[in-house]
Amino acid sequence: MTVLAPDARPALPPSPYRVVDRGRETSDTATIVLEPVRSALPPFSPGQFAMVFGFGVGDIPLSVSRIEGDRLTHTVRSVGAISTRLASLEPGAPVGVRGPFGTGWDLSAAAGLDLLIVAGGLGLAPLRTLITAALRAPERYGRLNVLVGARSPGDLLYAGQPERWRNAGARVLVTVDRPDDTWRGDVGVVTGLLNRAGFDPDRTVAFLCGPEVMMRATARDLARRGIAPDRIQLSLERTMHCGTGHCGHCQLGPLLLCRDGPVVRWDRAEPLLAVREL
Amino acid sequence: MTVGTPASTVLDKDGLDALIALLAGDGRTVIGPTVRDQAIVLAEITSGAELPYGWGVELEAGHYRLRSRTDGAAFAHSAGPQSWKTYLHPQRERQWTADLTADGDMEVREETSQPPAYAFIGVRPCDLRAIAIQDRVLGGGPHADTRYAARRRQAFVVAVECTEPGATCFCVSMGTGPAVGPGYDLALTEVVDGGGHRFLARAGSAEGEEVLSRLPHVPADEETAGTARRLVEEAAGRMGRTMPEVDLRALMQETLDADRWNDVTARCLTCGNCTMACPTCFCTSVEDVTDLTGEHAERWRRWESCFDVDFTHLSAGPVRASPLSRYRQWLTHKVGTWHDQFDSTGCVGCGRCIVWCPVGIDITEEAHALNAERAAARGAGEVSR
Numbered sequence: 084m085t086v087l088a089p090d091a092r093p094a095l096p097p098s099p100y101r102v103v104d105r106g107r108e109t110s111d112t113a114t115i116v117l118e119p120v121r122s123a124l125p126p127f128s129p130g131q132f133a134m135v136f137g138f139g140v141g142d143i144p145l146s147v148s149r150i151e152g153d154r155l156t157h158t159v160r161s162v163g164a165i166s167t168r169l170a171s172l173e174p175g176a177p178v179g180v181r182g183p184f185g186t187g188w189d190l191s192a193a194a195g196l197d198l199l200i201v202a203g204g205l206g207l208a209p210l211r212t213l214i215t216a217a218l219r220a221p222e223r224y225g226r227l228n229v230l231v232g233a234r235s236p237g238d239l240l241y242a243g244q245p246e247r248w249r250n251a252g253a254r255v256l257v258t259v260d261r262p263d264d265t266w267r268g269d270v271g272v273v274t275g276l277l278n279r280a281g282f283d284p285d286r287t288v289a290f291l292c293g294p295e296v297m298m299r300a301t302a303r304d305l306a307r308r309g310i311a312p313d314r315i316q317l318s319l320e321r322t323m324h325c326g327t328g329h330c331g332h333c334q335l336g337p338l339l340l341c342r343d344g345p346v347v348r349w350d351r352a353e354p355l356l357a358v359r360e361l
Numbered sequence: 362m363t364v365g366t367p368a369s370t371v372l373d374k375d376g377l378d379a380l381i382a383l384l385a386g387d388g389r390t391v392i393g394p395t396v397r398d399q400a401i402v403l404a405e406i407t408s409g410a411e412l413p414y415g416w417g418v419e420l421e422a423g424h425y426r427l428r429s430r431t432d433g434a435a436f437a438h439s440a441g442p443q444s445w446k447t448y449l450h451p452q453r454e455r456q457w458t459a460d461l462t463a464d465g466d467m468e469v470r471e472e473t474s475q476p477p478a479y480a481f482i483g484v485r486p487c488d489l490r491a492i493a494i495q496d497r498v499l500g501g502g503p504h505a506d507t508r509y510a511a512r513r514r515q516a517f518v519v520a521v522e523c524t525e526p527g528a529t530c531f532c533v534s535m536g537t538g539p540a541v542g543p544g545y546d547l548a549l550t551e552v553v554d555g556g557g558h559r560f561l562a563r564a565g566s567a568e569g570e571e572v573l574s575r576l577p578h579v580p581a582d583e584e585t586a587g588t589a590r591r592l593v594e595e596a597a598g599r600m601g602r603t604m605p606e607v608d609l610r611a612l613m614q615e616t617l618d619a620d621r622w623n624d625v626t627a628r629c630l631t632c633g634n635c636t637m638a639c640p641t642c643f644c645t646s647v648e649d650v651t652d653l654t655g656e657h658a659e660r661w662r663r664w665e666s667c668f669d670v671d672f673t674h675l676s677a678g679p680v681r682a683s684p685l686s687r688y689r690q691w692l693t694h695k696v697g698t699w700h701d702q703f704d705s706t707g708c709v710g711c712g713r714c715i716v717w718c719p720v721g722i723d724i725t726e727e728a729h730a731l732n733a734e735r736a737a738a739r740g741a742g743e744v745s746r
Contacts, residue, residue, distance in 0.1 A: 138658055
């Protein structure tokens with residue numbers, strides 16, 4: 084009988100963590116910092132996700148937006164009962180965390196090459212860890228381009244961070260769909276920034292996260308500009324209940340996104356995302 | 362099989378009764394087929410008398426009726442409405458509990474209740490394969506379902522070869538029966554003829570051998586063994602249904618935009634019966650409940666169906682909103698993308714989804730129709746070239 088792989092990790096139940104910091108990002112989005120109450124979970128890689136449990140309401144998949152020792156940082160938008168609860172937790176509040184789950188960004192694929200990071204809205208959260216990792220090892224990578232799109236200036240995440248990334252050597256371009264009176268920057272969808280990013284398609288690896296329609300449009304555009312589909316990585320989203328490959332909710336055709344994703348290369352994702360309601 | 366063990370033995374009805382008593386006496390919860398509510402259901406049994414001796418079934422798409430048999434056979438009926446996942450992967454299960462403590466922290470406890478040690482009597486070859494498929498899904502991968510694995514590890518499986526396929530059966534197409542495959546502790550083949558009512562028995566594990574040695578039995582005579590072999594061989598020729606003899610995974614990949622999906626969706630009620638009756642469908646949802654104090658929370662997991670519109674709920678709405686996309690997901694997953702995910706098909710040819718569909722949608726008919734549509738499209742393509 085071949086039940087139970089010997090190296091299997093049950094990943095149940097959640098480990099107790101505590102909120103140690105919380106900051107408001109936008110009108111509906113907050114960033115919470117979690118610290119283990121006792122022992123920490125195994126280390127997370129950029130792009131992986133955790134199932135974060137709000138007491139009595141349930142758990143949802145959240146990408147890590149910062150990894151600092153045992154501390155996990157998550158950026159949460161209030162859209163449902165669980166995310167609203169998590170986004171409103173004050174320091175000291177208990178949470179449960181399971182993970183790490185899923186494939187992370189394959190940063191090693193970009194060794195010796197330039198990085199093009201394209202974020203839409205909350206999609207900047209899982210890319211932030213990647214930007215940090217790339218900036219920490221500048222000798223390993225070429226240029227770092229970061230393109231950020233948001234609905235409005237008020238929806239931009241991580242105030243002050245883009246300036247720090249610029250100072251560390253990244254080129255950061257920001258655009259919004261709906262500018263306000265104070266906005267002096269770019270206006271329009273994030274693909275509009277691609278012309279100015281000035282990347283060499285033959286030596287660039289792209290990392291995308293944002294709404295699916297934005298990622299599809301961006302990936303197609305990048306492929307047309309000559310970036311090989313296997314050098315374009317996307318972080319995809321589907322419903323997740325378990326995180327462990329057992330509940331079936333996160334299927335995208337042949338993929339279980341909690342296991343085979345959320346980071347998927349465009350050569351794999353393109354035919355799947357081309358089928359409506361797959 | 363190890364040296365010194367008879368290759369096979371013969372039990373009579375008393376021997377089968379003794380087997381059930383022995384397994385129960387060893388502390389096992391014995392589950393077997395029995396007649397209830399005009400169907401052959403799976404339930405806890407304590408003696409051989411509870412087996413459906415003398416009952417067969419009449420099956421068709423959307424149709425299930427008991428019929429009496431003159432030969433008195435116990436296992437000459439096809440798959441019933443339930444499958445063994447009811448026991449190995451229960452419909453509802455508590456996974457863990459959490460309590461708020463006085464100092465404001467949270468204490469989490471994994472579910473520790475001891476799952477019963479089951480003995481399954483009468484596992485058909487198709488269902489034996491279904492268990493093996495769920496083993497890969499739930500017991501494999503980087504994270505295992507430890508409670509599933511614990512139940513599975515303890516289970517003692519008495520398989521019964523199929524000598525009486527139903528009109529909705531297609532195990533031959535799926536390569537799962539009617540002869541029994543690996544994975545059993547004991548395998549039986551029921552023979553009823555002038556030589557009496559008896560069961561050819563052989564062990565498939567050390568534990569099976571040990572159990573068999575404790576039962577009143579006689580070494581298998583050539584006539585019983587030969588008849589048993591012939592009955593199973595004949596059963597292979599009496600399948601009520603077939604799947605198209607093509608690579609089903611490729612067929613599903615290549616027909617995602619077929620017209621046939623519109624046809625079947627016009628009939629499908631998206632009720633999810635097929636997913637509940639299917640012995641391999643494993644999908645679940647979790648629910649969190651709290652008690653009145655608000656300080657005690659429980660995590661429960663229950664069966665879920667991909668036909669439920671909330672199955673793919675995201676903040677922007679469901680990914681698979683249309684009934685077409687949900688039926689297509691079920692079928693393409695079952696015989697197609699299951700291969701990608703778990704390295705095997707998810708269909709064992711038991712026919713339950715055909716029988717228990719309220720409108721009689723037939724998975725084999727749909728697969729044949731998709732195959733015909735693909736062939737026609739290919740033919741047209743060749744002509745136009």
